[in-house]
Amino acid sequence: MWLKLVILALLLAILISLFSGLLFLVKDTDGQSRLVTALSVRIGLTVAVMLLIAYGFWSGQFTWNTPWLH
Known part of the structure; x- marks a missing residue:
């Protein structure tokens, strides 16, 4: 059960990183280091x-x- 919770938490962190990257792409004009x-x-x-x-x-x-596998 703990493995499923860890995977779910990591998937949530991936979504947060995805939207923060989108925010950095839209907002940052000088450099792309945060992106x-x-x-x-x-x-x-x-x-x-x-x-x-x-x-x-x-x-x-x-x-x-x-x-079909059983």
């Missing part, structure tokens, strides 16, 4: 989510519930 930082944070969070999902399948906490 690049927001993109870097978003990429790092996405990699973390993918690794946690892979760990969930590897550890058996996540399973496939599709009818």
Whole structure:
């Protein structure tokens, strides 16, 4: 259960980073360092989510519930 909550929190952080990047794109006219930082944070969070999902399948906490696999 804790794994699902961590993934959900990371997805929320990705959304916050996405909209902050949009804000930096619209507001900043002089430099793009904050926009690049927001993109870097978003990429790092996405990699973390993918690794946690892979760990969930590897550890058996996540399973496939599709009818065609059973």
